[in-house]
Amino acid sequence: MRDPSLRRSASLLRAFTREQSDPDHCYGLLARDAVAQVARYVPLAGRVVIDVGGGSGHVTDEFRRRGAYGYLFEPDLGELSARGRAPAGAVVADGYLLPLADGVADVCFSSNVLEHVQDPQTFLSELVRVTRPGGLIYVSFTNWLSPWGGHEMSPWHYLGARRARERYRRRTGRDAKHTLDENLFKIHVGATLRQVRARDDVAVVCARSRYWPFLAEAVTRVPGVREVITWNLLLILRRCP
Numbered sequence: 001m002r003d004p005s006l007r008r009s010a011s012l013l014r015a016f017t018r019e020q021s022d023p024d025h026c027y028g029l030l031a032r033d034a035v036a037q038v039a040r041y042v043p044l045a046g047r048v049v050i051d052v053g054g055g056s057g058h059v060t061d062e063f064r065r066r067g068a069y070g071y072l073f074e075p076d077l078g079e080l081s082a083r084g085r086a087p088a089g090a091v092v093a094d095g096y097l098l099p100l101a102d103g104v105a106d107v108c109f110s111s112n113v114l115e116h117v118q119d120p121q122t123f124l125s126e127l128v129r130v131t132r133p134g135g136l137i138y139v140s141f142t143n144w145l146s147p148w149g150g151h152e153m154s155p156w157h158y159l160g161a162r163r164a165r166e167r168y169r170r171r172t173g174r175d176a177k178h179t180l181d182e183n184l185f186k187i188h189v190g191a192t193l194r195q196v197r198a199r200d201d202v203a204v205v206c207a208r209s210r211y212w213p214f215l216a217e218a219v220t221r222v223p224g225v226r227e228v229i230t231w232n233l234l235l236i237l238r239r240c241p
């Protein structure tokens with residue numbers, strides 16, 4: 001599917017509404033879509049690709065299907081075993097401290113993890129460390145002021161995290177999976193772009209909304225408004241030599 005396009009965004013949205021009833025379809029489609037985005041920048045066959053915080057491994061499977069040497073690093077055993085079968089060779093590891101030598105990866109991939117770590121820039125430094133000079137880093141995250149920023153508590157996070165959590169409990173009878181400042185952190189589009197552009201170890205190849213059907217790059221350039229409409233920021237970075 002052409003990216004960006006209305007058709008692609010509509011299919012992703014449809015798949016997302018089926019996340020609970022058909023997670024394999026939803027995450028399979030998201031994985032194919034994300035890996036196709038990477039493939040626009042680098043041929044994947046024979047490349048070493050690591051997926052950091054890759055959950056149950058749909059993306060790693062898709063990288064392997066495309067001929068890459070895909071490796072999954074995920075700290076949460078529950079996430080790893082969610083499908084009942086993690087990709088062979090998956091490693092239980094924290095993205096802050098990957099058990100890898102410097103510069104081993106041609107591509108370092110991390111989707112929707114940055115908003116779950118307390119110190120995103122240090123986390124990013126570790127992704128940069130394991131990527132070879134000239135290699136590619138794919139990072140995407142849902143920012144706090146995105147309509148989906150509160151995850152399962154959205155959009156009530158706009159009224160404050162505590163209120164959103166209490167409302168979720170009242171409505172569903174169970175605790176939300178995420179708690180602000182424990183496993184979900186306020187991360188912003190503007191601040192992240194400034195921090196990444198100030199780094200001397202990466203060059204920004206592309207900064208865009210991951211899912212928008214049009215003007216995907218333009219929406220990230222409008223201060224203030226971008227915090228709400230970007231929805232999910234995708235950064236494609238190149239490791240400096």
Ligand SMILES: C[S@@+](CC[C@H](N)C(=O)[O-])C[C@H]1O[C@@H](n2cnc3c(N)ncnc32)[C@H](O)[C@@H]1O
Binds near residue numbers: 027076093
């Ligand atoms: C929303 S899920 C995203 C899963 C997958 N990457 C995707 O896009 O579908 C967030 C993932 O980040 C992982 N995570 C949280 N903290 C992490 C850390 N410090 N290092 C690596 N992964 C982490 C979680 O265990 C979880 O699998």
